[in-house]
Amino acid sequence: MVLAKKYVVVTPFVGEPKKSDFDIVQEHLPALKDGEFLAEAAYLSVDPYQRMKIGNAFPCDMIGGQVARITESKNKDYPAGSWIMGHLGWRTHTIVNPEEDAKRCAQKPFLYRLPDFGDLPVSLGLGVCGRVGNSAYFGFTQICQPKPGETVVVSGAAGAVGSHVGQIAKILGCKVIGFAGTDDKCEWLVKELGFNYAGNYKTVDIAQFLKESAPEGVDCYFDNVGGELSSVVISQMNQYGRIAVCGAISSYNETIAEKRRATMLQPFIVGKQLKIEGFQVNRFAERTQEGVIQNLQWVKEGKLKYKEHIFDGFESAADAFIGLFRGVNTGKTLVKVN
Amino acid sequence: MVLAKKYVVVTPFVGEPKKSDFDIVQEHLPALKDGEFLAEAAYLSVDPYQRMKIGNAFPCDMIGGQVARITESKNKDYPAGSWIMGHLGWRTHTIVNPEEDAKRCAQKPFLYRLPDFGDLPVSLGLGVCGRVGNSAYFGFTQICQPKPGETVVVSGAAGAVGSHVGQIAKILGCKVIGFAGTDDKCEWLVKELGFNYAGNYKTVDIAQFLKESAPEGVDCYFDNVGGELSSVVISQMNQYGRIAVCGAISSYNETIAEKRRATMLQPFIVGKQLKIEGFQVNRFAERTQEGVIQNLQWVKEGKLKYKEHIFDGFESAADAFIGLFRGVNTGKTLVKVN
Numbered sequence: 001m002v003l004a005k006k007y008v009v010v011t012p013f014v015g016e017p018k019k020s021d022f023d024i025v026q027e028h029l030p031a032l033k034d035g036e037f038l039a040e041a042a043y044l045s046v047d048p049y050q051r052m053k054i055g056n057a058f059p060c061d062m063i064g065g066q067v068a069r070i071t072e073s074k075n076k077d078y079p080a081g082s083w084i085m086g087h088l089g090w091r092t093h094t095i096v097n098p099e100e101d102a103k104r105c106a107q108k109p110f111l112y113r114l115p116d117f118g119d120l121p122v123s124l125g126l127g128v129c130g131r132v133g134n135s136a137y138f139g140f141t142q143i144c145q146p147k148p149g150e151t152v153v154v155s156g157a158a159g160a161v162g163s164h165v166g167q168i169a170k171i172l173g174c175k176v177i178g179f180a181g182t183d184d185k186c187e188w189l190v191k192e193l194g195f196n197y198a199g200n201y202k203t204v205d206i207a208q209f210l211k212e213s214a215p216e217g218v219d220c221y222f223d224n225v226g227g228e229l230s231s232v233v234i235s236q237m238n239q240y241g242r243i244a245v246c247g248a249i250s251s252y253n254e255t256i257a258e259k260r261r262a263t264m265l266q267p268f269i270v271g272k273q274l275k276i277e278g279f280q281v282n283r284f285a286e287r288t289q290e291g292v293i294q295n296l297q298w299v300k301e302g303k304l305k306y307k308e309h310i311f312d313g314f315e316s317a318a319d320a321f322i323g324l325f326r327g328v329n330t331g332k333t334l335v336k337v338n
Numbered sequence: 339m340v341l342a343k344k345y346v347v348v349t350p351f352v353g354e355p356k357k358s359d360f361d362i363v364q365e366h367l368p369a370l371k372d373g374e375f376l377a378e379a380a381y382l383s384v385d386p387y388q389r390m391k392i393g394n395a396f397p398c399d400m401i402g403g404q405v406a407r408i409t410e411s412k413n414k415d416y417p418a419g420s421w422i423m424g425h426l427g428w429r430t431h432t433i434v435n436p437e438e439d440a441k442r443c444a445q446k447p448f449l450y451r452l453p454d455f456g457d458l459p460v461s462l463g464l465g466v467c468g469r470v471g472n473s474a475y476f477g478f479t480q481i482c483q484p485k486p487g488e489t490v491v492v493s494g495a496a497g498a499v500g501s502h503v504g505q506i507a508k509i510l511g512c513k514v515i516g517f518a519g520t521d522d523k524c525e526w527l528v529k530e531l532g533f534n535y536a537g538n539y540k541t542v543d544i545a546q547f548l549k550e551s552a553p554e555g556v557d558c559y560f561d562n563v564g565g566e567l568s569s570v571v572i573s574q575m576n577q578y579g580r581i582a583v584c585g586a587i588s589s590y591n592e593t594i595a596e597k598r599r600a601t602m603l604q605p606f607i608v609g610k611q612l613k614i615e616g617f618q619v620n621r622f623a624e625r626t627q628e629g630v631i632q633n634l635q636w637v638k639e640g641k642l643k644y645k646e647h648i649f650d651g652f653e654s655a656a657d658a659f660i661g662l663f664r665g666v667n668t669g670k671t672l673v674k675v676n
Contacts, residue, residue: 052609223604225604226602226603226604226605227602227604230602230604245604245607245608246608247604247608248602248604248605248607248608250602251602251604251605252605257601260601260602261599261600261601261602262599262600262602263595263598263599264564264565264568264586264588264589264598264599264600265564265603265614266561266563266564266565266568266583266585266586266589266616267564267586267589267590268616269583269586269614269615269616270583270584270585270586270616270617270618271390271616272616273615273616273617273618273621274614274615274616275613275614275615275616276603276607276612276613276614276615277607277611277612277613277614278604278606278607278608278609278610278611278612278613279608279611280608280611283611
């Protein structure tokens with residue numbers, strides 16, 4: 001009999017998530033039935049969207065993707081020994097019935113077998129070659145519709161999605177400007193990832209920084225942050241500029257109404273005929289493998305670099321989640337279970 | 339020799355436009371050359387966009403469309419006696435060389451001959467069957483992509499564009515909710531134009547009003563106003579909602595930075611995967627006649643009602659313009675020249 005551990009969210013998040021919002025619960029798993037398999041988590045995914053999608057009834061199991069190895073199986077499509085990405089929540093061991101469980105999962109695709117990562121770590125299946133990578137790949141290419149030679153701005157540029165978007169923009173022949181929250185992150189973006197410019201939004205005059213780094217104006221903006229930073233970027237966009245809104249992390253923990261206000265966007269939207277579109281990667285679920293394979297190829301070719309911020313041990317997941325909103329993590333945040 | 343009068347903007351608009359920003363200048367027009375015609379204005383168009391598009395060098399001629407009759411012509415495509423819509427500015431008489439003058443005009447189309455309006459007044463060529471009508475027709479159908487049965491919200495709903503959009507939405511089988519600035523306007527929208535609901539944004543709790551009038555959520559929002567009203571509407575939109583931004587009149591005269599702030603939109607944009615797009619009717623210039631003819635047909639069928647707020651006499655144009663921003667005009671604002 002297998003003893004599983006799982007995270008339960010015991011109270012709604014108010015403002016910044018706290019360790020006391022979480023509890024770790026143990027449960028014994030029953031024997032497998034036909035069609036089921038047992039998955040043993042290797043890495044848990046820690047993402048901003050979990051803050052918003054947790055649901056309204058508490059206590060509830062923490063949601064999230066994981067990369068897991070199948071250790072036992074009564075389902076021929078998922079043999080023992082194979083690796084999967086699945087939205088199984090933050091738990092160590094899970095009995096999965098793929099078809100039944102998919103019906104109860106809001107995230108799509110619920111589950112798939114990982115392609116062969118070769119010498120690369122399976123943790124990439126949650127990051128650059130997983131949901132995060134697909135957010136960057138589809139969100140940027142499909143919503144921003146970038147053209148070679150255009151100028152692209154990315155907010156939250158040192159985050160998992162932002163750093164990925166900036167590199168795709170370079171691969172596609174664009175000029176790229178990133179905003180991040182520390183000088184170290186900015187240096188990494190320019191020196192390691194090839195961003196043309198990167199500004200620390202906490203210390204630079206954003207309008208002035210953009211006027212100097214992009215006097216030609218901004219064509220595409222990939223926004224992970226929202227707030228006044230975004231209003232300033234959007235005020236400097238060119239005619240028919242395109243904005244993909246992937247997240248609004250500046251607002252997620254903000255409970256004071258006044259601090260949720262920013263310079264209104266409508267004058268810029270109409271003045272320059274801008275198009276702003278929000279997206280969630282679920283929308284591109286049917287094209288998941290296309291994105292995973294493309295990103296994997298770019299990684300193998302050395303065109304796409306990534307950083308993983310790996311917290312060690314199942315018990316560190318709450319800290320990892322809190323760090324996400326404090327801006328202390330760089331790259332894709334993960335928890336290594338063992 | 340013809341004596342023409344024209345409006346000159348002598349100083350940049352700061353805050354609300356003032357009468358003293360304008361001057362009326364007289365000039366003698368020369369004899370016609372080959373390819374030219376003389377246009378005598380019947381109606382001048384008074385529109386919010388003029389506030390934003392006036393240019394940066396002062397003094398300058400006031401911009402704007404007019405419906406005019408050709409009284410003399412040396413251009414066979416524009417014979418004497420025919421009626422035109424042209425972006426000739428606020429002036430009584432104009433010598434026009436269609437091809438040359440079009441190159442200097444930012445508004446498209448610069449000029450066209452009016453279709454036969456039958457018994458209807460030619461002033462419609464500036465309103466419901468002109469640029470304003472085409473803003474409503476193309477902006478709503480192309481940007482909002484409404485489907486029968488969907489719920490549509492319109493801000494600035496008693497304005498020329500807003501009242502037109504709401505009626506198209508009804509023609510297309512949508513449920514329509516309008517926001518306007520007086521109870522009289524709201525009553526007109528519901529009783530005369532067939533809006534399902536209309537709320538006075540100055541006196542109602544907008545969030546509560548929408549929860550009661552549209553518990554099913556909002557699918558399309560046609561925004562003429564911007565600001566906090568729009569943030570509230572956008573917070574109650576459904577998945578994949580579409581927003582057309584036609585104007586942002588709440589911001590045009592606002593010089594205090596703090597009052598240009600509103601609740602940030604990004605959390606709603608990403609949470610519901612909304613699409614927001616700004617447009618100017620110029621974008622649809624090549625389809626101008628399609629829009630004019632469709633709107634004219636709806637007017638003739640009695641499906642499309644309109645109001646004209648006609649100021650009498652060339653000298654009243656500055657008052658007409660100021661009234662536009664004070665919200666005292668209902669329907670399309672025009673100046674009858676004679």
